[in-house]
Amino acid sequence: MIIYGVALLSICLLVGITLGQMIGKVMGIEANVGGVGIAMLLLIVMANTSKRYIRIDPTTSQGIHFWNAMYIPIVVAMAAKQNVFAAIEGGPVALVAGTLAVVISFLLVPVISRWGGSPSSSAASNTVSEKTGTAQ
Amino acid sequence: MIDALVPVLQKNSLITAFALVGMIIWVSYWLSNRFTQGRFHGSAIAIIVGLLLAYLGGALTGGKAGLADITVLAGVGILGGAMFRDFAIVATAYGADFENIKQSGVVGMASILIGVALSFAIGAVVAISFGYTDPVAITTIAAGAVTYIVGPVTGTALGASSDVIALSVGAGLVKSILVMIGTPMVANAIGLNNSKSAMIFGGLMGTTSGVAGGLAATDPKLVPYGAMTATFYTGVGCLLAPSVLFLFVRYLLN
Numbered sequence: 001m002i003i004y005g006v007a008l009l010s011i012c013l014l015v016g017i018t019l020g021q022m023i024g025k026v027m028g029i030e031a032n033v034g035g036v037g038i039a040m041l042l043l044i045v046m047a048n049t050s051k052r053y054i055r056i057d058p059t060t061s062q063g064i065h066f067w068n069a070m071y072i073p074i075v076v077a078m079a080a081k082q083n084v085f086a087a088i089e090g091g092p093v094a095l096v097a098g099t100l101a102v103v104i105s106f107l108l109v110p111v112i113s114r115w116g117g118s119p120s121s122s123a124a125s126n127t128v129s130e131k132t133g134t135a136q
Numbered sequence: 137m138i139d140a141l142v143p144v145l146q147k148n149s150l151i152t153a154f155a156l157v158g159m160i161i162w163v164s165y166w167l168s169n170r171f172t173q174g175r176f177h178g179s180a181i182a183i184i185v186g187l188l189l190a191y192l193g194g195a196l197t198g199g200k201a202g203l204a205d206i207t208v209l210a211g212v213g214i215l216g217g218a219m220f221r222d223f224a225i226v227a228t229a230y231g232a233d234f235e236n237i238k239q240s241g242v243v244g245m246a247s248i249l250i251g252v253a254l255s256f257a258i259g260a261v262v263a264i265s266f267g268y269t270d271p272v273a274i275t276t277i278a279a280g281a282v283t284y285i286v287g288p289v290t291g292t293a294l295g296a297s298s299d300v301i302a303l304s305v306g307a308g309l310v311k312s313i314l315v316m317i318g319t320p321m322v323a324n325a326i327g328l329n330n331s332k333s334a335m336i337f338g339g340l341m342g343t344t345s346g347v348a349g350g351l352a353a354t355d356p357k358l359v360p361y362g363a364m365t366a367t368f369y370t371g372v373g374c375l376l377a378p379s380v381l382f383l384f385v386r387y388l389l390n
Contacts, residue, residue, distance in 0.1 A: 009223065009226060009227055010223070012226055013222060013223055013226050016226070017222070020371070023371070024371060027371070027375050028375075029289075029371070029374045029375055030289075032371065033368065033371030033372070033375075034367050034368035034371055035222075035367065036222045036225055036226060036344075036363065036367040037363075037364045037365070037367040037368055039222075039226045039229075040225070040226050040228075040229035040232070040360060040363070040364055040367075041229075041237075041364075043226055043227075043229045043230060044229050044230075044232055044234050044237070045234070047230055048234055061230070064227050064230045065227075065230070067223060067224050067227035068224070068227040068228050068230060068231070070220075070224055070227075071224040071225070071227065071228055071348075071352060071356070071359065072161070072179045072182070072352050072356070073154075073157045073158070073161060073215075074215060074216060074220050074221055074224045075179075075183060075216075075221070075224075075348050075349045075352050076157050076160055076161060076179075076182045076183055076185075076186045076216075077153060077157050077186070077212050077215040077216030077220075078186075078216035078217075078221055078345055078348070078349065079183045079184075079186030079187045079190060079216070079316060079345075079349055080157075080160075080186035080187070080189050080190045080193070080202055080203040080204070080212050080216060081190060081201045081202045081203060081204040081212055081213050081216040081217070082187060082190045082202050082309065082312070082313065082345070083190070083194060083200045083201070083202060083305075083309055084187050084188075084190040084191040084194060084202060084309070084313060085190075085191055085193075085194025085195055085202075086194065086200065086302075086305065086306055086309060087306055087309035087310045087313055088191065089306075090302070090303060090305075090306020090307065090309070090310065091303065091306065092266070093262060093263060093266045093277060093303055093306075093307070094277075094280070094303050094304075094306030094307040094309075094310055095306075095307075095310055096262050096266075097258065097259045097262040097263065097277060097278075097280065097281045097307040097310075098280075098281060098306070098307040098308065098309070098310025098311040098314065099310060099311075099314060100258045100262060100281075101254075101255040101258045101259060101281040101282075101307075101311050102310075102311050102314040102315055102318060102341070104254065104258055105251060105254060105255060105340045105341055106318070106322050106326055107326070108250070108254065108340055109326040109327065109328060109333060109336055109337050109340060110326050110327045110333070112243065112246075112247050112250065112336045112340070113327055113332060113333040113336055115243050115246075
C-alpha cells in the first residue's frame with residue numbers, strides 16, 4: 001500500500017524533528033539540531049534492515065519515491081518564496097558578506113575533500129555495495 | 137471568467153501552487169532543451185525563475201515571502217515551506233548508501249565546524265571593514281553570513297538593533313541564493329561529483345535551502361549527502377555564534 005511508504009516517511013521525520021529539538025534543548029538553544037539529518041539516517045537504516053528481514057514491497061516504496069520525485073518542484077516553490085527583494089535591498093554589507101562567504105566556502109570544498117582518503121565516486125561504490133548485497 | 141477563477145484559486149491554494157510550479161518547470165525544461173540543448177539544467181533554470189518571481193512578489197507586495205505574498209499564490213508558501221521541504225529531503229535519503237555516509241561521516245562533521253567558523257570570520261571582517269566597531273553588531277552581521285537563521289537568533293540573544301538584525305538576514309539570504317544559482321556552475325571545478333564531496337559541501341555551505349536547491353540543480357543523487365550535513369549546520373551556528381564566537385570577537389576588539 002502506497003500509504004505505508006508515506007506513513008513510514010512521516011514517522012521518520014516526526015521522530016527526527018522531536019529528537020533534534022531535544023538535542024537543541026540540551027545544548028540550550030531554541031532550534032532543531034540536525035532533526036532532518038536524524039530522520040534521513042532512520043529511513044536509511046530502516047530501508048537497509050528491511051531488505052534483510054522484512055521486505056518493503058514495491059507499492060510501499062512508491063509512496064517514498066513519489067515524495068523523492070517531488071523534491072525539485074518543492075525546491076522551486078521554496079525559491080519562489082524567498083525574500084529575494086530584501087536580500088538585494090539589504091545594502092552593500094549584506095551583499096559583500098554573503099558573496100564572500102559563498103565564494104571562499106566553494107574554494108574550500110576541494111581542499112577538504114582531499115582529507116581522509118581519496119574520494120570514491122558514488123556511482124562506483126554504489127555498484128560495489130549492490131554486488132555484495134546480491135552475494136549475501 | 138477571471139472573477140469566477142480567482143476565488144477558486146484562493147480557496148485551493150496548495151493545488152494552485154502545484155499547477156503553477158508544474159508550469160514553471162515545464163517552461164524551464166523547454167528553455168533548457170531549446171536554447172542550451174539541455175546543458176544548462178532545466179531544474180537550475182526553474183530555481184532561477186522561482187527566485188525572479190520571488191523578487192517580483194516582494195517588489196509588488198512589500199512582503200517577506202516572495203511570490204507567496206500575492207494572495208492568489210499563497211499556496212507557494214505552503215509547498216515551499218519547511219514542512220514539505222524537510223519531508224522531501226528525507227525521501228531523497230531512500231536511495232542513499234549508508235556505507236558512503238559512514239565513510240565520510242567524520243570529515244563531513246568536521247566540515248560543519250570549519251564552515252561555521254569560516255563564514256563567521258568572513259562576515260566579521262566585512263563588517264569591520266565597513267566601519268562597524270560594536271562587537272554585538274559585528275557578531276550579528278557575521279552570524280548572518282553563517283545563515284539567515286543564525287543571524288537573527290544571535291542578534292536577538294545579544295540585544296542587537298533591528299537594522300543590524302535586518303542586515304544579518306540580508307547577508308544570509310544573499311548566501312542562500314548564491315549557493316542555489318552558483319553550485320551547478322562551479323560543481324565541476326570544485327570536484328562536486330561524489331558522495332564525500334557532497335557531504336563536505338553541505339557542511340561548508342550549511343544553508344539548507346541553498347544546498348537543497350544547488351545540489352538538486354547539479355545532480356539529484358548528491359542531495360541526500362549534502363542535506364545530511366547541512367541540517368546540522370544551523371544548529372551548530374546558533375550554538376557557537378552568540379557564545380564562543382561572540383566572546384572571541386569581543387576579546388579581539390579590546
